[in-house]
Amino acid sequence: MTPKGFSFGGARCGLKNKRNDIGLIVSDREAQSAGVLTQNVVRAACVDHTRSVLGRGRLRAVVVNSGNANCCTGAQGVKDTSRMAELAASHLGVSAEEVAVGSTGVIGHTLDMTKVEKGILAASKKLGPDPMPFMEAILTTDLVEKWALRSLADPQVYIPGDKPDAGEGLIFGVAKGSGMIAPNMATMLSYIVTDLDTSALDLQQILNRAVSRSFNCMTVDGDTSTNDMLVLMANGASGLMPNAGDFEQALTDVCVSLAKQIARDGEGATKLIEVRVKGSGDPKNVARTIADSPLVKTALFGCDPNWGRILMAAGRAGVPFDLNTIRLALATRDEEYLLFQDGAPAIFDPKRVSAAMKSDYVIVDLRLGEGEEATIYTCDLGYGYVRINAEYHT
């Protein structure tokens, strides 16, 4: 169940083992488009290409390869990115200026274009309503596919495992994440398509706000990639014209769901961590400092209710607070455990809290005082992260 007028394709051309590595999304008509791209000084040719084609605000397709980021590959890399757009365009009967390009994988190797050519042709012949072949094609070290779907009218967000029954006027997003995930960047590959008619709206501004409340509130290891990219296409095929507020909420819901799925599937992660900080000053900065602290992340991996490390991390964010008036708790889906209040540790049973922390979803709730509440999504840091990243040789 995906938005009207979009089709998806995936093929395996041999850039990586076993899984699809070329993906296509195609709109049967011109789609109003917007995007958020990496701000890293070191970036791939596909980022520049996609920024350029988004300048027109109209796309017909997206072509993505995994297994090779085509980054730090000089003039050849630029040429190969253009060629990917041209190949997709010619098979689909559209213009190369209507095709966004994404790449992900190792850095510094030129693309094997013989394989890529075959892959794009194969994917273009297998277009259909099922997004699964495309989702597989954008994964690298991800363990699971990530998607989120909601309709304009129904606030429910459907995710993997659900059987969507979302009605009409749909927003559907897919993402890949894993390592190198941090805020202030597009932070990963994500493609979001909708059949809503957004022609009356400023799509880029709405997307920027949705991203600032979702993907930019997520961190796995504080690192950000050379190829991060989010592209949104709205083709209007449903004929429904949402108002700006409803559309922004629905889009944000999809983005938040994808961000949480990415954090949960961080390299080596065993759980999704939601860090909530309330207070004046800069609560988002405090939440991010906690979420990026390796000492906090290893304690959470070890199911250790180590409030000392959480407060230590909060204390180095540069935001002043009074230890005597703060409140720190850990929570799971079911229950909350008070750890620190009124300047002293609360009385709690460490074994019981530790057992609860085995949950795959743990909330760190810190209240510094009155003020705004900020949320950052992250994951724990365990042996798996080291294994994946120490043994993933170039």
Add this chain to the structure above:
Amino acid sequence: MTPKGFSFGGARCGLKNKRNDIGLIVSDREAQSAGVLTQNVVRAACVDHTRSVLGRGRLRAVVVNSGNANCCTGAQGVKDTSRMAELAASHLGVSAEEVAVGSTGVIGHTLDMTKVEKGILAASKKLGPDPMPFMEAILTTDLVEKWALRSLADPQVYIPGDKPDAGEGLIFGVAKGSGMIAPNMATMLSYIVTDLDTSALDLQQILNRAVSRSFNCMTVDGDTSTNDMLVLMANGASGLMPNAGDFEQALTDVCVSLAKQIARDGEGATKLIEVRVKGSGDPKNVARTIADSPLVKTALFGCDPNWGRILMAAGRAGVPFDLNTIRLALATRDEEYLLFQDGAPAIFDPKRVSAAMKSDYVIVDLRLGEGEEATIYTCDLGYGYVRINAEYHT
């Protein structure tokens, strides 16, 4: 071989297992003193006490316990810190206002003062010229003692394993480090003593500059502690009066050596990493971003010459540079390996570079262009870091 007029003591009182946990350094006369203390909002009572007594600029002694940080322990913690100073003062026949106090260990538990009292008494009865019992007393997860010694006249810095023959006019420093090490803080416990007569110098200013070029150029995991403290005592017992420049250089040499020893002994570390970045703009920021990147640190642990991750980290520091003119190399003590130049990866044998990276000392050398050179000391990130920090329960 330590500076004249200083004696050292250590005792085991049971705050931690097996090793000494109470340490004393005593000067036989008033010593001009300066310090750098943690800037964390969450800080222990001993930090406030030591800041206060350093206000007078004169100390006679330092008392330190390990095994318990006496942090987040409220009014009782403040009282216990004062009591530690008073106990040391009374056994040594000095004033409590002349005694700095340091604590390190777990957060949130009040000190067992019965043990501490016995420990301070025992340490005060065992004072002597050998600093080893003191060094043992300040360690927590450190694997090795850390010290550095140089004289005013001889530029050689002696470190553990050396048999010092340094002449007269000595600067001797000890440190503990391991986890929670990051710049912009005192970053650990360190005590530096000298028998040089610095009465004509601004000791605090000189120390600030030495710290900015040493301890504040070091990071293990980006985290900083509630109890970080560096105290410098200069008692003039050698009768030698150095000029400001010579003294600052000698002090900086000792501080740099201690910082490198701390980075090398980071939790779970297998090697010291020296990140050197040369360029205009903010090369220190670029070096720190590389040094703090978990993806870079795990690659170095895995002996993977993954230049892509290094450039990716450099690229997200927010400092602009041109990929086509930069140069990146890895080096060991013996040899340099060019990885990236003129916008493209260099031709190198990954297996040979990987074998060289098994060294316990690897230099990341990045030249973005003309300009200043900045150096940051750090360590790799391996399974040991996760093991220590996930299994170190409160």
